[in-house]
Amino acid sequence: MRRRAGACRLARSREHRGQPGVLMVLCQGGEAGAAPAAGGKEPEVPLSREDAAGTGQPCLCPAPGMEVAGAEERRVCGCCSGLSWPRCCKAPGEEGTKKKAACPGLGLFYTVLSAFLFSVASLFLKKIEDVHSVEVSAFRCVFQMAFILPGLIYYKTGFLGPKGKRIFLFFRGFLGSSAMILLYYAFQVMPLADATVITSGSPVFTPLLAWIFLKEKYSIWDLLFTLFAITGVVLIARPPFLFGSNVTGIEGSYTDHLKGTIAAITSTVSGASTFVILRKVGKSVHYFLSIWYYAVIGLIGCVIALFVMNEWRLPYCGKDRVLLILIGLLGLGGQIFLTKALQIEKAGPVAIMKTMDVVFAFILQILFLNHLPTWWTVGGALCVVASSSGTAIRKWRQSLKKAKQNEI
Numbered sequence: 001m002r003r004r005a006g007a008c009r010l011a012r013s014r015e016h017r018g019q020p021g022v023l024m025v026l027c028q029g030g031e032a033g034a035a036p037a038a039g040g041k042e043p044e045v046p047l048s049r050e051d052a053a054g055t056g057q058p059c060l061c062p063a064p065g066m067e068v069a070g071a072e073e074r075r076v077c078g079c080c081s082g083l084s085w086p087r088c089c090k091a092p093g094e095e096g097t098k099k100k101a102a103c104p105g106l107g108l109f110y111t112v113l114s115a116f117l118f119s120v121a122s123l124f125l126k127k128i129e130d131v132h133s134v135e136v137s138a139f140r141c142v143f144q145m146a147f148i149l150p151g152l153i154y155y156k157t158g159f160l161g162p163k164g165k166r167i168f169l170f171f172r173g174f175l176g177s178s179a180m181i182l183l184y185y186a187f188q189v190m191p192l193a194d195a196t197v198i199t200s201g202s203p204v205f206t207p208l209l210a211w212i213f214l215k216e217k218y219s220i221w222d223l224l225f226t227l228f229a230i231t232g233v234v235l236i237a238r239p240p241f242l243f244g245s246n247v248t249g250i251e252g253s254y255t256d257h258l259k260g261t262i263a264a265i266t267s268t269v270s271g272a273s274t275f276v277i278l279r280k281v282g283k284s285v286h287y288f289l290s291i292w293y294y295a296v297i298g299l300i301g302c303v304i305a306l307f308v309m310n311e312w313r314l315p316y317c318g319k320d321r322v323l324l325i326l327i328g329l330l331g332l333g334g335q336i337f338l339t340k341a342l343q344i345e346k347a348g349p350v351a352i353m354k355t356m357d358v359v360f361a362f363i364l365q366i367l368f369l370n371h372l373p374t375w376w377t378v379g380g381a382l383c384v385v386a387s388s389s390g391t392a393i394r395k396w397r398q399s400l401k402k403a404k405q406n407e408i
Contacts, residue, residue: 107345111353114337119360121330122196123368124323125187131320132311133184136327138302140180143328144295144335151288161289165281169293172277177298179270181305182263190260191251193373194236196361197381198264201229203351204387205272213276221394225387232383235376237261248374287339346399351392355385 125136152159161169186195204225211218237258238247250257278290306312315321341350358381365371373381 107341107343108349108353110337110341111345111350112356114334114341115354115357116360117330117334117337119196119357119364121327121334122187122192122361123364124327124330125184126192126369128188128315128320128323130313131315131324132306132309133188134181134302134305134309134311135313136184136324137177137181138299138306139324140328140331141177141295141299141302143332144291145299147332148288148292148295152292155286155288157286157289159289159292161285161293165285168277168281169285169290170297172274172281172290173293173295173297174301175270175277176274176294177301179267179274180298181302182267182270186260186264186267188260189252189256190264191371191373191377192365192369193358193361193381194377195260195264197236197358197377197384198233198261199268199271200355200358201232201384201388202268202271202275203391204229204384205269206275207391209269209272209276210279214280222391225391225394228383228387228390232380232387233261233265235380235383238376243376251371291335346396349392349396351395352389355388358385 125133128136160166183195183199186198207216207218207222208226210216211222239258240247240254247254247257281290303312315324338350338354362373362381365373
């Protein structure tokens, strides 16, 4: 007797125990198979707990090609591959009724909590005095590796990934770590709110890069949102050839402010590129492996850059050491909650709620850094947030429309 593993097991029907040669197939989500009874002997098959779920009886379906005398007409059961629906199976619509419903808005709460943790980590980065932004990024990568390594071992994903996906994972790690290093540099040399506003425009540039590299559709609305985001960046950067030589509301010299703006823009484009790469890879690679590449390549790049710039030093101040540890923990916590939010909530509402990090940046800058944002910064923030929210809402509506079409 041949039987597919995990598909079906055999049991004799209680109703027809007196009829030799008539066997019933105990289905478990696979195809039913015919199995004649050799010599009229009844095979003894132990019932598992799954077999007895619900009523305490096995799920019995007639084997193909065999007719059971006096069998009553039954409805079609999906778990029995379209065969007659036995009385021991659950009726359609009953499955999942006992599952506990998810808390409404939990995904959005996770998103807000993630934005808050990222904003506090950025505030602590502004408070560090004698540590270079590249060194801070290296410590962040070490924390990520320490927490991701047990997950890789548990899920048995390996450390290199599938052969056909390794080049994509490499570029995801390189661009993602570069975005982090540039963002940390922007936080150190320009106002917290300005850097946060610029980097929050990453969703706006994602459709443009997807159109270039993945040949996805790029509509007039996407172009409009991109122009809005660029306008917001210009209002924050305030180049002298447009706003004159007297630029107010910046930290330090305008040269540092301009360098920070360029770093933030490059970080935004790099972050959008990682989204395109992840979309290309899809679900064929575990997200733990993606974060692992991000941390390993980032750490290697940070160490090389620190030795080239001769900026490697251990923090002398105890406060800086504590802040480094907190930045690593808060950054990891922000990533975890953002991942949890995307697992239980649609990407559109999460992207919209993610703009709360701009609000938190303004509040923290005013309360703890005593730096009031200028009206130019507020105007730029409105442009960037509006473009990011518009992009997220449009993609969300498209996904809902596509889901309805698939149901029809």
